Amino acid sequence: MAPTGLGGQVRTLRRMPGMIGIMFAESVSVAALAVVLVCAVVRPFRLPEAVFAVPAAAAVVAAGAIPLADVREEAARLGPVVGFLAAVLVLAKLCDDEGLFHACGTWMARWAGRRPGRLLGAVFALASVITAALSLDATVVLLTPVVFVTAGRMRVVPTPHLYAAAHLSNTASLLLPVSNLTNLLAFSASGLSFTRFALLMAGPWLAAIAVEYAVLRRFFAADLAGPAAADAADTGAAEPEPPELPLFALVTVACTLAGFAVASAAGIDPARAGAAGAAVPAVRALVRGRLAPRGLVRAASPAFLAFVLALGIVVRAVLDNGLGDVLGRALPDGTGLLPLLGAAALAALLANLINNLPAVLALVPLAAPAGPGAVLAVLIGVNIGPNLTYAGSLATLLWRRVARHHGHEVRLREYTVLGLLTVPAALLAAVLALWAGLAVLGP
Template structure:
């Protein structure tokens, strides 16, 4: 009984540390000792640790490259330009601003990952709302929800997608094609509910503090991101890991930034978030221990088989519940192996649950926790009741709509 008990306790410590971050310690400060503990009591074997390191290595490398790429895009002025574009498009109308936030947050999340939306776009949303004199609530919540919901489209949009991508057996382009309809369906549902939920805030007249000044588009950054996206598709088609394309895009921007003295090697290393990468690896080891000590068998018994519509709905719902109980990263690591037995469609249904489901609670994803800190830093305390009510309205409908859309995509395109 020692190994199962230590495994569960280790996972609890890791999640509690990631949520609370006492003394502002990085997540790795809790995850690395926990991984050592499960290894010490034999809950996971050295061979299993090596397997996890080999499986997560490319994912971690890709994540580091994307984080650097996103930060360099910010240094190039891409996110400042986004704020100006949103303000000019909105024309002092909060409803139009909400539409602009939905559009930009969806694209940024899909292409540069949810971390870019939370860390880099959210402050811009607050600044743009203040400049327009609009109430920030609807737009700030939109950046939080879309950092999760809009991360369905590409394998690179979310760490959960990267963790599951290999298990799907799909190429980069086919993954995107199968997830396009679910992505659109989930975003459309969120937008419709946001319009009704925040109707009073959106109807309040805006009192602009200052008009937005025209900003030249950062063409070099935009072209680099576009080329990187093309590289993702080409890498997948030729059997290369997409991490190489991400690294190439980050290298191009890094060389330019270093040559212009806009950054330093130390800043580049810091933007790669090495402690968080260590956390991901250690978390994988801890979850592997929990799975090996009984969770994997339990999930295999309750996870629906097949890719019929009822089965996909059941898989997505179970993934959403588990994500809110133990966070979406451990939920992905635990659910993908048994789901892969039913084929790529079942794995994609898991991703619907672990990406949309976290909008229900703060603890559902690390992105939501980080967004809450940013909101507090901008003097916008997040009310638990409001957050939960919005989640109860959006998550079940968005999850159902996207799962039906996935079922239709699988029937139309195969998979």
């Protein structure tokens, strides 16, 4: 018995270097992800997120947590995501230069009058349509400045309307495959047509938006009560004339939107449509001397794009070092109401832990064998769930940057409390609507 026991000990000792290496890779991956997410939320010394994310990605590669071949694969997979994001950011900057933000703010102020509650309804309507049709990044980058302009003209507290834009950039992105990058990934795995996807998600889209509106109206009741106060200089003043219609910007946005829809339906990378949409006003601005090439580069926010790539590499390392197996065991199996709720809840939790884009990359392949219903439940979780924390989605991080740029500091406690009130209720309403839609329309 002694030799056998000794041989077993020898074999254990021989395996220890490999076991230690695995544990080291897991520890480095988890630590790197924690650093990236915490720094993305806190932003020490107001440094860009990439300052922390890029070294973290280099650390997981150096530690052997992810092979270089997988790094190249992840970069290739996220390349269209980064291209799409860059195109939207550039397009937003060019539309701003064309006066679209100013015009929209004036139109909203004229429609809302001096009633903050009516302005909230206008923000909800506009944000829901823009998010569904033009993507959540367009809502964050285009609509948030509009809200600031409009709230300033009306002399109302901007906070309720800013939170509406932030929440709807996630919640209202459920409707179409082109509404969110997560939707595009889920759409390709669901096996659904463009029209069927929209039909199945119409109910969850409407249900989630209704919950958001009810909660925000209640949460900000004091800020929305009564008309806005007018300055003495404004008393009796004539209502300002509407600004000149920024026709070029509107046509460009409309054509880009059509390009997104056509490209998605045809199986073409939507980043190409985004690049084409940004190229037309970019060339126009360069030819007219309104913008220098350096300005275009700044508009694309290279540091933020580097953050996206680095985050994807770090998350891939975490998934490959154990998280993927854990998720496979945790994801409920089936398309009944309880499994759909479980899948959405797991997806929402994961989105807040590792960001919604990596979450959908991790969960959609696991959910696909159960059918399109399970994939759509995961999508509901990763789209609504990020309203709980700053780090839940790239759109929320962008929204916070836009808010700070306009001098508005978002309070973490207020953001979190509002998320706790909206996310569970919106998830429940959306999944119930999905379950009903599957029962009526079939998977």
